[in-house]
Amino acid sequence: MSGVPDNAPEHCPGTQSDDAGKASACAGCPNQNICASGAASGPDPAIQIIKERLSNVKHKILILSGKGGVGKSTVTSLLGHALASRNPEANVGILDADICGPSQPRVLGVRGEQVHNSGSGWSPVYVTDNLSLMSIGFLLGSPDDAVIWRGPKKNGMIKQFLSEVDWGDLDYLLIDTPPGTSDEHLSAVQYLTSAGLDGALVVTTPQEVALLDVRKELQFCTKLGVPVLGVLENMSLFVCPNCKTRSEIFPATTGGAAQMCSELSVPLLGSLPLDPILARCCDDGRDFLQELPNSPAVAALRSIVDKIVATCENTSS
Numbered sequence: 001m002s003g004v005p006d007n008a009p010e011h012c013p014g015t016q017s018d019d020a021g022k023a024s025a026c027a028g029c030p031n032q033n034i035c036a037s038g039a040a041s042g043p044d045p046a047i048q049i050i051k052e053r054l055s056n057v058k059h060k061i062l063i064l065s066g067k068g069g070v071g072k073s074t075v076t077s078l079l080g081h082a083l084a085s086r087n088p089e090a091n092v093g094i095l096d097a098d099i100c101g102p103s104q105p106r107v108l109g110v111r112g113e114q115v116h117n118s119g120s121g122w123s124p125v126y127v128t129d130n131l132s133l134m135s136i137g138f139l140l141g142s143p144d145d146a147v148i149w150r151g152p153k154k155n156g157m158i159k160q161f162l163s164e165v166d167w168g169d170l171d172y173l174l175i176d177t178p179p180g181t182s183d184e185h186l187s188a189v190q191y192l193t194s195a196g197l198d199g200a201l202v203v204t205t206p207q208e209v210a211l212l213d214v215r216k217e218l219q220f221c222t223k224l225g226v227p228v229l230g231v232l233e234n235m236s237l238f239v240c241p242n243c244k245t246r247s248e249i250f251p252a253t254t255g256g257a258a259q260m261c262s263e264l265s266v267p268l269l270g271s272l273p274l275d276p277i278l279a280r281c282c283d284d285g286r287d288f289l290q291e292l293p294n295s296p297a298v299a300a301l302r303s304i305v306d307k308i309v310a311t312c313e314n315t316s317s
């Protein structure tokens, strides 16, 4: 049996066992808590496997948000399209790690596609020649199927996604996470840190209620040593397409993301306006950048992408 310490009680299941810290023999053992937490079993072998699997992926970026509904998935898909169209030679992948609410297949217009498993792993679905996607949405029987999983199963899925998808050579991998800081985030950070995580991009809207949660997200990054590439403020302004009046639909009562970023010394990458055509494109799975290439939202997005690319390339050179 592996991992049985010299001073172990009789019938110790061993630190590597699934029963570590939980078997009846563990009762009263001074190491029971540490074994039950999994910390005694040593580094997860998947960390090395993931490091090797992702060795052909130059830049890995986590997309985070404190609150749900602030547009994190929308922003991820837009960034994917913007990175892929900025340089047709670059290959971009999106991993939809929102296990319980995968929305990328719909937003990227590839709902109903199948992923294929071959000797080299799962092949992602290609949205365009140089933009690929992997999502649990492709593995569900129907788009309406609910995934009701506890933490360990979700962690297993993240591990599998990171270790078994055959992305090929990628310049950028964007990882769309669920809102908040939950099991999926911890797993993703645990596995990606040694594979070389460039950092996190945090999406928010201007209201205080969203910014409060962003502060928690930034603290999460600090605690886990994840660099913050910057904050993106979404739905910051609405410009009426008819009269051109500018309105703040979600007013920033406390100075919005700009104030928060200057207080916390994190870069504000830019603001995306609220655009009803953008929302419609996402619902229909159409590429907004192609539909309205001259819109203020696309200009803002391209400037944000330039900053992300500059940061990633500066830190890797």
Ligand SMILES: Nc1ncnc2c1ncn2[C@@H]1O[C@H](COP(=O)(O)OP(=O)(O)OP(=O)(O)O)[C@@H](O)[C@H]1O
Residues within 6 Å of the ligand: 065, 067, 068, 069, 070, 071, 072, 073, 074, 075, 098, 101, 103, 178, 179, 234, 235, 272, 273, 274, 275, 276, 278, 279, 280, 282, 283
């Ligand atoms: N800039 C924008 N302009 C107009 N609509 C937007 C914009 N950003 C997002 N939306 C719309 O807001 C809704 C929520 O966006 P989205 O699903 O991306 O949020 P989310 O933060 O990923 O949510 P969750 O984390 O709960 O899945 C969608 O209908 C989307 O089309």
